[in-house]
Amino acid sequence: MPKKLEENLNIGEVLHEWSIPEYEQHERNRAWYIIMGVIGVSLIVYSLLSANFLFSLILILFIIIIFLQSHQEPIIIPFRITDLGVIVNDRFYLYSELNEFYIIYNPGDELKMLYVETVGNFTPRLRVPLMDNDPNEIRITLRSFIDENLEKEEEPFSDMIARKWRIH
Helix, strand or coil: CCEECCCCCCCCCEEEEEEEECCCCCCCCHHHHHHHHHHHHHHHHHHHHCCCHHHHHHHHHHHHHHHHHHCCCCCEEEEEEECCEEEECCEEEEHHHEEEEEEEEEHHHCEEEEEEEECCCCCCCEEEECCCCCHHHHHHHHHCCCEECCCCCCCCHHHHHHHHCCCC
């Protein structure tokens, strides 16, 4: 479980540090809103006709979240790699809590992302944009602390769909 960052917590020496947006803000045109509106209304009508009210509620909440995100700027949060762990905003993950990492770098899609898998089943995978950082430097640093998964060459399917559909 990641620790809440406190002043007296030993985080070690900071090796890399940069700032990342809380989420990606996409430019969405009128056609995107029309298509997603038709899909959303269709799914809500289907869920109401099938008496699946929980699905309707989830869809409505999803629509509200997407709407609110598109009308506000994402918070910029600090990300640090230290010799004892990784810090995301105010959460400190020791290397013993991290399983492996992999970097997806695809200049054609303008994709430069660091993924860090955690040990716990209930702790989500960390998804960190590398911004202007050199992926090879980050790779060399992290390899000395946790394993790199060389088999993963593509971004997770859920992230690819969200990026292509401009959802997150």
